[in-house]
Structure formats: structure tokens, C-alpha cells
Amino acid sequence: xxxxxxxxxxxxxxxxxxxxxxxxxxxxxxxxxxxxxxxxxxxxxxxxxxxxxxxxxxxxxxxxxxxxxxxxxxxxxxxxxxxxxxxxxxxxxxxxxxxxxxxxxxxxxxxxxxxxxxxxxxxxxxxxxxxxxxxxxxxxxxxxxxxxxxxxxxxxxxxxxxxxxxxxxxxxxxxxxxxxxxxxxxxxxxxxxxxxxxxxxxxxxxxxxxxxxxxxxxxxxxxxxxxxxxxxxxxxxxxxxxxxxxxxxxxxxxxxxxxxxxxxxxxxxxxxxxxxxxxxxxxxxxxxxxxx
Numbered sequence: 001x002x003x004x005x006x007x008x009x010x011x012x013x014x015x016x017x018x019x020x021x022x023x024x025x026x027x028x029x030x031x032x033x034x035x036x037x038x039x040x041x042x043x044x045x046x047x048x049x050x051x052x053x054x055x056x057x058x059x060x061x062x063x064x065x066x067x068x069x070x071x072x073x074x075x076x077x078x079x080x081x082x083x084x085x086x087x088x089x090x091x092x093x094x095x096x097x098x099x100x101x102x103x104x105x106x107x108x109x110x111x112x113x114x115x116x117x118x119x120x121x122x123x124x125x126x127x128x129x130x131x132x133x134x135x136x137x138x139x140x141x142x143x144x145x146x147x148x149x150x151x152x153x154x155x156x157x158x159x160x161x162x163x164x165x166x167x168x169x170x171x172x173x174x175x176x177x178x179x180x181x182x183x184x185x186x187x188x189x190x191x192x193x194x195x196x197x198x199x200x201x202x203x204x205x206x207x208x209x210x211x212x213x214x215x216x217x218x219x220x221x222x223x224x225x226x227x228x229x230x231x232x233x234x235x236x237x238x239x240x241x242x243x244x245x246x247x248x249x250x251x252x253x254x255x256x257x258x259x260x261x262x263x264x265x266x267x268x269x270x271x272x273x274x275x276x277x278x279x280x281x282x283x284x285x286x287x288x289x290x291x292x
Contacts, residue, residue, distance in 0.1 A: 002064075015146035018064050022057045022142060023135045029053070030131040034123055042111055043126055044104035048087075048094035053134045054141070055083025061145045069153035071224035072145045078166055078220065079141045082213050085170075089177050137214060137238045140231040144221035147228055159223035166216025172198055172273065173209025180206070193264050202273040203264060204248040211271075214238045243271055 002012060010024070011017030030046070030053075037043030058079045062072060097104045107126070114121040179197045183189050198205040214235040222229055243249060248270045269276050 012064065015065070015143065015149075018061060018146055019143060021064075022060050025060065026053065026057060026134050027128070027131045030127050030134075031123075034127040037107075037122065037127070038119055040103070042103040042107045043122055044094055044097060044107035046127060046130060047104050047107070048091035050130070050134075051083050051085070051087030051090050053083070053087075053130075054138045055080050055087065057134070057138055058083070058141050058145060061142045065146050065149040067145055067149040068151040069148050070155040071148045071153040071159065071221075074155045074159065074163070075141050075144050075148075075217065075221060078163075078217050079138070081170060082166075082173075082210075082217075085174060086210070133237070133241065137234045139234045140214070140218040140221045140228070143228055143231055144225065148221075148225050153224055155224065159220045162216050162219030162221070162223050164216070165219055166213055169209045169212030169214075169216055171209070172205050173213060176206035176209055193261070195264070195268070198273055200273075201268055201275050203268050203270055204242075204251065205273045207242040207248050208271050208273055211235070211239050211242050 005021060006012060010021040012021065029049070033046045033049060034043065037045060058076055061067075062076050067073070067076075094104060101108060110122065110126050111118055114125060176198050179199060180194055183194045202208060218232060218235045221231065267276065
């Protein structure tokens with residue numbers, strides 16, 4: 001395989017060359033899902049791959065470079081916990097959507113929004129941007145593994161804050177998803193919004209957890225090698241995506257016209273899982289409870 005990749009033109013002797021190869025893999029696999037989605041009539045299967053899309057490149061990086069360091073191993077474990085958990089959750093949700101709707105309703109909506117010409121618009125507007133996001137957000141881990149492959153790179157005290165931040169984020173995203181699934185599984189909750197547990201004060205604690213997870217991984221990587229500080233672009237972009245562009249902002253806009261959701265917005269924070277500045281008003285019955 002190494003010989004074939006070298007023959008194609010990838011330089012696998014430097015971290016930069018391997019990073020380019022791994023990025024090319026991500027674009028190739030997303031393009032495959034784009035082609036498969038055209039056959040299926042929608043591209044919702046991409047959501048089932050998204051979480052794994054962060055973990056797989058890290059594993060490729062780890063074995064391609066022959067990493068031997070503690071720092072690289074810790075980063076690999078961290079991204080495996082996050083990417084594996086998120087991938088399993090999203091894949092299971094996608095399968096449920098297929099049974100009920102034929103696919104993720106958001107992706108089904110894209111087929112109408114970008115018609116006519118969906119076949120090429122989906123490539124540039126729906127699918128390939130996700131490859132860019134995966135490469136950019138995942139850079140602290142992938143580049144961290146590649147640049148700290150040697151056995152001399154150790155997991156020291158400077159990495160500990162990152163590990164703590166990561167643990168907090170992993171807790172929130174895991175518990176938030178578990179509580180939501182239990183809530184939705186109870187038919188008695190139909191027509192209501194989840195406002196207990198980690199959802200008490202935040203409308204999107206799952207996004208909060210995912211954001212904190214990536215800051216934890218970046219802090220861990222930089223704690224081991226301060227020279228890769230520039231990969232901060234990853235968690236910064238992820239934070240913006242989940243707070244201002246997609247994530248919580250998108251969901252609030254999508255559901256914000258519903259009267260009961262407006263009441264929820266008035267008594268909870270959109271992101272941080274802490275009590276709002278104003279006293280909470282009694283929660284009113286609501287209509288949905290669906291996770292972003």
C-alpha cells in the first residue's frame with residue numbers, strides 16, 4: 001500500500017506529506033458517500049459516518065507513521081472515545097431515520113432545497129464541505145500524532161489540563177445523548193421538550209460537550225508539543241460551527257417559530273449548561289423534544 005501511495009505521488013516520509021494523504025482519504029470517502037447518496041436519493045448516510053470520520057484518519061496517521069510515543073497514544077485513545085461514541089450514536093440515529101422517514105429529514109430537505117441540479121449542488125454544498133470540516137477540526141489530533149511519533153514525546157503534566165477538559169466534554173456529550181434517547185423512547189413524552197438532567201439549563205448540552213471535547217484534545221496536543229499551537233484553528237472552527245452557524249444556532253432558528261419552544265428559549269441558555277441570569281420560569285408543555 002505504501003508503495004502504491006508513493007507511486008501515486010504522496011510523500012509518506014514527512015508529517016506534511018502523510019497529512020496530505022490522510023486528507024485526500026477523507027475527501028475520497030466523502031465523495032464515495034456523495035455518489036452512493038445520488039443512487040439512494042439522499043445523502044443522509046453521511047451522518048452515520050461523520051463521527052467515525054474523525055477517528056479513522058487518526059488511526060491511519062498512527063500506523064502510517066509508526067507512532068511510538070505516549071502523547072500520540074493518548075491522542076489516539078481520546079479521538080477513538082469521542083469519534084467512536086459519536087459515530088455509533090449518529091449511525092444508530094440514521095438507521096432509525098431510515099426506517100421512519102427513509103433517511104435523515106435534514107438531508108431529505110436538501111433534495112428539495114437544492115432542486116433542480118441537486119446532483120451537483122449536493123457535491124459542493126452538502127458533502128464536500130463536510131470533508132473540509134473533518135480535516136480542519138481533526139487537525140490537532142492527526143497532526144499531533146504525526147508530529148509526535150517518536151518515543152521521546154511523553155504525556156506530561158502540561159497535558160493534564162487538556163485531559164480534564166476532554167473528560168468534562170465527553171461526560172456532557174455522552175450523558176446528553178443518553179438522556180435524550182431515553183426521553184424520546186418514552187411515548188408519554190411525546191409533545192414535550194427534555195428539561196431534566198444536563199438539559200435542565202441548556203437547550204444543547206450535546207453541542208457543548210462536543211465543543212469542550214475538541215478543546216480538550218487541542219490542549220492535550222499543545223501541552224505535549226507547543227509548536228503545533230496553530231492547530232487551534234480546529235477547535236475554533238468547531239466552536240463557531242456549533243454555536244453560530246449550525247448546531248445550536250441552526251436548531252434554535254429551525255424550531256424558534258414554535259410558541260412552546262420560544263418559552264423554552266426564554267428560560268434556558270442556548271449552549272452553556274448553567275442557570276440563566278434570570279430566574280427560570282415554570283416550563284410549559286411543548287411539542288417536540290427532538291435532538292439536533
